Amino acid sequence: MQYPPDALADNALAFFTERHLATLSLVVSGDEVHVTPVGFTWDNETGTARVITFAASKKARLLEAAGSMTATLCQVDGGRWAALHGTATVSSDPDVCADAVRRYGERYRPAKDRGPDRRAIEIVVEKIVGRIPE
Secondary structure (H helix, E strand, C coil), X not given: CEECCCCCCHHHXXXXXXXXXXXXXXXXXXXXXXXEEECCEEECCCCEEEEEEECCCXXXXXXXXXXXXXXXXXXXXXXXXXXXXXXXXXXXXHHHHHHHHHXXXXXXXXXXXXXXXXXXXXXXXXXXEEECCC
């Protein structure tokens, strides 16, 4: 089923606040995908998913080199699942990173301080598919 990122039902919003891990898939080229486990947060006001990371991580390095990439976050809990598709970028801006770290701490637990090494991946979500029953 497809869910509109700009009009998610309460059950979908709840699913994106429960403590679940996900996978982040970045399309590196036509025949290569980088997949890694992550925690993410959902910003319903902007339709943006965020992942915190650090400068030396492969996902951050790939995004810094490319500028932006097609990305999918996939969260699974038994028969419930959702894949958030969009365009990912990475930021080292202290305000962007602080906001991402704050949101992460609300959903999961406080993140380690990475200082200037902190990066925030932002995915502008264009489409959500999955099965999130009420």
